[in-house]
Amino acid sequence: MEYDIKEDDRLxxxxxxxxxxxxxxxxxxxxxxxxxxxxxxxxxxxxxxxLGFTAVAIADRMGHESVHITYRY
Known part of the structure; x- marks a missing residue:
């Protein structure tokens, strides 16, 4: 589903x-x-x-630059 969200619109x-x-x-x-x-x-x-998500999946979801940041949790 696509939304007509513009760059300056609030989510x-x-x-x-x-x-x-x-x-x-x-x-x-x-x-x-x-x-x-x-x-x-x-x-x-x-x-x-x-829930069993991998560190890599979590890092991607959270926008971490490196999976090593995720390991701090």
Missing amino acids: FPFTKYALNNTLKTAARLAGVKEIRVHDLRHSHVSLLIN
């Missing part, structure tokens, strides 16, 4: 700041430790590892 209808603010508010309301948007990236990699 998501919100900014990183708005998402961070929402995460901060939700954490406060839930009484749990705050997390950053980047922390979700680490959680995603952990999930992929648990």
